[in-house]
Amino acid sequence: MGFSFKLIHYLAYRTLIILSLLYAIFWGSSCGQKKIVYDHSFIRFHLYGKGEPVFVLSGGPGNDCHQEEDVAMKIGEHSMAILLEQRGTGLSIPPKMNTEFINLEAYILDLLFVMDSLKINNAKFYGHSWGAMLATYFATKYPEKVSALILTGPGYLKLDKSYQNKIFANRMKKLSPEQRIRFDELSRINSNRLTVLEQNEISFLGAVFNTFDTTNWDWKYKKIQTEKNTITNLLITEDLERVEFDITDKVGQLNMPITLITCKEDPLAFLTTEYFKFAPKSKVKWLDNCGHFPMYEQPQNFYQMLTEAINNI
Secondary structure, eight states, X not given: OOSOOOEEEEEOOOHHHHHHTOOEEEESOSSSOEEEEOOOTTOEEEEESSSSEEEEEOSTTTBOGGGGHHHHHHHTTTSEEEEEEOTTBTTBOOSSOSTTTSSHHHHHHHHHHHHHHTTOSOEEEXXXXXXXXXXXXXXXXXXXXXXXXXXXXXXXXXXXXXXXXXXXXXXXXXXXXXXXXXXXXHHTSOGGGOOHHHHHHHHHHXXXXXXXXXXXXXXXXXXXXXXXXXXXXXXXXXXXHHTTOBOHHHHTTOOSXXXXXXXXXXXXXXXXXXXXHHOTTSEEEEESSOOSOHHHHSHHHHHHHHHHHHTTO
């Protein structure tokens, strides 16, 4: 790889820590309220390098964390990168895949659990796409635990149908007329009824509309199209709708450094402009000739910007 790093597969299993982190959400009235306790013992994460802690949160929701492994490895050259296998992905699979176990609040408590497990008081957070949404939301709830946000191709600050429509339109522009027809046909099929071949077709088309530079395509495709848990994606999306996710009035109150790194050709690029509108103190760094994955399309420029943001240059 051209550099050395230490990879630690860390299973957070200690009973005392679990007992000390029985965070709860309370439902109902103050009398006779129902207490829901989240189990964090199955949460897995990987450590790369040593030094200042930097969380690495992948996109999705539901994407395998290894989609961001190259980023974690690069951060691990000079810091300690913490690559989280988010709840409902990879090896972090709860006893049941339902709303009781997969929801936004549980994701936040998982981050607190990992920080406590590693005895981390505060850390920098890198997030890509959905990971940027999660990192920002965590920062609005626990600003004292976040020393900086570095966000790539960030997703929504609020659920808005017009945003979703614009993303869809931008993505469709990347496809040929024939590909658009095929994507529409596949999108009408229930995800549980898709054949393996059809799933692969959707994955391929997704990589096409998220990519600008198609050189070295086979390598990029393997990096981008890691495993995705569609059940987790659906459950988190439904939970965001249930809570009417909107942190536009909170992000502007954050005082930690915020850096947005986005490609101009990213179908989600307009959301970076929206983010800056609500958080005008943030720094925006634009990249040319790349889509939603600058770490694979413009690695040299991307990693220079990432390093500068981590070092707060």
